[in-house]
Amino acid sequence: MSLPEDILMLVRGDTRSDQVVPPSEFTARLTVFAAAAMGFLAVFALALTLAADRLADSWGDGLARTSTVRISAPAAQMPALQATALSILETTAGVEAVRALNAEDQQALLEPWFGAGLDLTTLPLPGLIEITEATSGFDAQGLQLRLEAEVPGAVLDDHNQWRAPLVASAQRLRSVGWFSALLLGLTAAAMVTLAANASLAANAQVIRVLRLVGATDRYIAQAFIRRFTLRVLLGAFGGAAVAMVFVRVLPPAADMAGFLSGIGFEGAEWLLPAIIPLLMAAVAFLATRYAAHRALREIA
Amino acid sequence: MIELENVAYSYGGGALLSDVSVSLGAGSFHFLTGPSGAGKTTLLKLCYGALTPASGRVTAFGEDMSSLERDGIALLRRRIGVVHQDCQFLDHLNVSENILLPLAAAGRQTSDAAEDLQELMAWVGLGHREGALPPELSGGERQRAALARAVIMSPDVVLADEPTGNVDWEMSQRLLHLLVELNRMGKTVLIATHDLSLIRAAKAQVQARVLRIANGQLQLAGADL
Numbered sequence: 001m002s003l004p005e006d007i008l009m010l011v012r013g014d015t016r017s018d019q020v021v022p023p024s025e026f027t028a029r030l031t032v033f034a035a036a037a038m039g040f041l042a043v044f045a046l047a048l049t050l051a052a053d054r055l056a057d058s059w060g061d062g063l064a065r066t067s068t069v070r071i072s073a074p075a076a077q078m079p080a081l082q083a084t085a086l087s088i089l090e091t092t093a094g095v096e097a098v099r100a101l102n103a104e105d106q107q108a109l110l111e112p113w114f115g116a117g118l119d120l121t122t123l124p125l126p127g128l129i130e131i132t133e134a135t136s137g138f139d140a141q142g143l144q145l146r147l148e149a150e151v152p153g154a155v156l157d158d159h160n161q162w163r164a165p166l167v168a169s170a171q172r173l174r175s176v177g178w179f180s181a182l183l184l185g186l187t188a189a190a191m192v193t194l195a196a197n198a199s200l201a202a203n204a205q206v207i208r209v210l211r212l213v214g215a216t217d218r219y220i221a222q223a224f225i226r227r228f229t230l231r232v233l234l235g236a237f238g239g240a241a242v243a244m245v246f247v248r249v250l251p252p253a254a255d256m257a258g259f260l261s262g263i264g265f266e267g268a269e270w271l272l273p274a275i276i277p278l279l280m281a282a283v284a285f286l287a288t289r290y291a292a293h294r295a296l297r298e299i300a
Numbered sequence: 301m302i303e304l305e306n307v308a309y310s311y312g313g314g315a316l317l318s319d320v321s322v323s324l325g326a327g328s329f330h331f332l333t334g335p336s337g338a339g340k341t342t343l344l345k346l347c348y349g350a351l352t353p354a355s356g357r358v359t360a361f362g363e364d365m366s367s368l369e370r371d372g373i374a375l376l377r378r379r380i381g382v383v384h385q386d387c388q389f390l391d392h393l394n395v396s397e398n399i400l401l402p403l404a405a406a407g408r409q410t411s412d413a414a415e416d417l418q419e420l421m422a423w424v425g426l427g428h429r430e431g432a433l434p435p436e437l438s439g440g441e442r443q444r445a446a447l448a449r450a451v452i453m454s455p456d457v458v459l460a461d462e463p464t465g466n467v468d469w470e471m472s473q474r475l476l477h478l479l480v481e482l483n484r485m486g487k488t489v490l491i492a493t494h495d496l497s498l499i500r501a502a503k504a505q506v507q508a509r510v511l512r513i514a515n516g517q518l519q520l521a522g523a524d525l
């Protein structure tokens with residue numbers, strides 16, 4: 001009763017071997033339907049998980065390693081204050097690089113709002129210093145205190161302050177996605193076990209007759225395994241296919257103000273939902289196999 | 301082939317069989333008689349491992365049945381064709397599918413047996429009923445189909461429980477002839493029956509021993525049969 005042999009039998013076994021068990025249209029339809037619903041939900045759980053993953057990545061990465069020091073001071077004092085700030089930053093542990101933004105940089109930053117041809121000299125602009133963090137990160141609070149003491153008017157904009165909770169919630173969303181997928185898998189196993197148990201109990205007499213004519217446990221189990229595995233495969237395939245169509249016609253990421261990175265699949269990711277029916281069929285296979293061998297031990 | 305040594309059995313009440321010993325040697329032909337309820341079917345069930353004796357030992361093809369797992373018993377049953385008193389068909393399969401069931405269960409290609417099936421169905425007079433479902437058959441037709449199923453695998457041993465209970469004299473002779481032919485081919489045959497005329501008819505054709513169960517004991521019946 002080895003597992004590989006059972007799988008082999010499923011794949012190339014006699015296609016009519018499950019006919020020794022009488023068909024039951026009603027439970028068959030219910031099983032297919034439940035599998036379809038779970039396949040559908042699983043695709044969405046997967047899409048959600050992948051979206052959360054991308055979100056966590058992009059917030060974690062893109063913004064992760066830069067902060068800004070903003071110095072508000074009269075233009076005359078600015079160069080001295082900037083120089084002090086720069087020297088403080090350069091001696092701060094965890095700071096990889098610092099760069100004071102010059103007039104052109106600032107011009108480029110403001111252009112989208114004020115248009116080209118803006119004369120910066122007429123505006124009381126703060127001085128800006130861009131910090132690139134080392135992977136170890138730096139002590140933002142300590143740095144803020146030092147800056148306040150030595151550079152009046154300097155403020156550290158630590159992106160971490162607002163980024164961290166967003167990354168955390170994206171990560172939590174991702175965990176919820178994985179957890180949902182796990183739940184769906186367990187539910188599928190439970191559903192198949194219940195259906196298979198009902199079928200085994202209803203067919204106790206058939207099992208007795210099969211034993212009388214010399215059928216081994218494996219032969220009998222196979223009839224049930226085959227039936228439930230194929231039903232779940234069929235249902236899950238249908239449900240997943242419909243869900244993939246739904247995901248495909250969802251509005252693309254750009255239309256959603258870029259907040260969610262878009263619930264959907266990109267490129268090779270489309271292969272993942274296609275695997276869901278196979279995974280569910282594998283779950284059905286194992287669940288029926290377990291239920292059948294247990295029931296066969298009990299039916300004397 | 302099959303041996304019972306000091307076998308006792310009870311369904312919970314008093315002992316139905318006590319200290320029964322019998323040996324069904326290769327190529328032997330036995331009848332089993334006795335009043336209704338004496339335990340003929342029970343004895344047959346002990347022979348093919350459907351029941352386990354309370355004490356004593358059942359050996360089939362040299363293997364102690366009590367030492368076998370379910371699958372071991374299943375393999376033994378492929379060598380023992382049984383006509384069950386209540387036939388034991390799968391009602392959702394038609395007659396020919398039921399007859400081929402032992403082959404399917406043994407993982408054999410049933411299509412290879414198409415010719416044997418045809419011949420057998422014709423012999424038991426069911427050639428025109430192969431597509432019928434078991435509940436659509438008459439009692440006699442069911443028994444004939446059961447006999448066909450018991451012998452389709454060409455088993456070493458055939459155990460037939462009242463195989464002619466519901467058929468007319470002429471058909472019972474045909475069925476007996478089939479079993480006699482199998483016996484001539486070297487198969488071991490045991491027929492449980494009340495029908496003394498069947499036993500007399502068989503005695504004219506083969507060397508048959510007649511066993512009688514009464515009061516839990518098995519005896520060799522006298523020559524008066």
Ligand SMILES: Nc1ncnc2c1ncn2[C@@H]1O[C@H](COP(=O)(O)OP(=O)(O)OP(=O)(O)O)[C@@H](O)[C@H]1O
Nearest residue numbers: 311316334335336337338339340341342343385494
């Ligand atoms: N599963 C069972 N549980 C309890 N008692 C049983 C069971 N099967 C048979 N018996 C009883 O055991 C006795 C012998 O039954 P068995 O079927 O062996 O008789 P038989 O000799 O084959 O009778 P018949 O000629 O009517 O077929 C009967 O009294 C019957 O009621």
Ligand SMILES: [Mg+2]
Nearest residue numbers: 340341385461
């Ligand atoms: Mg009986």
